[in-house]
Amino acid sequence: MLKSLFNWKVLLNLVVAIGVFVGLVWLTFRWLEYHTNHGQEIPVPNIVNKSVQEAIKILDDAGLEYEVDSFKYDPKYRPFQVLQVYPAPGSRVKDGRAIQLKVNPRTWARVEVPDVINKYSGLAFQRLEQVGLKVGDTIFEPSIQKDAVLRILYKGTAVKSKTKLPRFSVVDVVIGSGPMRNIAIPNVVGLTVKEARAVIAKSMFEVGLVEHEDGGKDESDIIYYQDPAAGDVRDQGMQIDLWASKKTPAELSAKIEQLNSIYRMKVDTGLPPIEYHEIPAHQEPNYDAQPPAVPAPKRDIPKPADAVKPDASKTGTAKPTVSGTENKPKTTNSGATSGNNAATGGKTVTTTQKPAEKPKAKKVVVE
Structure with missing residues (x-):
């Protein structure tokens, strides 16, 4: 078996196989180097603080791709100024690598106008400030919707909700000031329902109420009667009832007279005017209040001058009183008179003494 293994043919096939394998590996790496530009790296140029137009031109000349992304607007930098670069300047990248640019936008990002129409003004102001819009002038306009937002104005033009405006834009708000009072009712007789x-x-x-004579709902019917009548003074926001027909008001004179007898009150001016007199309002008793104190009954107490005088006969004393009209003077005897005349120089002295009076009975009531 070993002999057959070292046969020259077997060794030749083994060498050929190894050569083919080595050749395939070498060709594979060469192909990768060709397609990945292995060993061919390009330094990222420093394009920070340049305008986006200049940065794009430099990257194109260097054979690098780029991706531009708007950064948060910063008023300290110029519009379209490159603020950040990734990878950082000086890094080496391969040819065709995309470089990400963070660029300062021209102005603030645009925001949508919130839906605040017919909403309360206080809530509308909060919603506008939350999205980044500033409220400028507040304009009041007569409307039955008091304190409600009627329109949003941007540079004098009304804008609808969801319209995109630059962030921190100044908008004016039109608010209803409430209905006006004592306004004349317009005349709509002779107009169509749509025009009215x-x-x-x-x-x-x-x-x-819109009442059609034929019971239909045709907006082209002519108004022949209205209530309140034209020229009457009413507050804005009140309702006006209409009667419409395909006929003209002249053809419906009988119907108009019938409605006048119902909705138009006639005042007889021949009657004397009614006089009104004010009647004092009845004072309702207050049961919760403390009742007034009842004064104690007065007692008839005799004064000291009216007191019963004691009987002179019982006490043995009598208080003399001098009176020249009630009692006559009492003359003393002749001997005493002569003595007195001698003592007084011949003059006659007359003395008056009131006899003790009997006290009158006086009724004293003791309760």
């Missing part, structure tokens, strides 16, 4: 709706909406009133 437009006139009523323009005057900021609402269309109420």
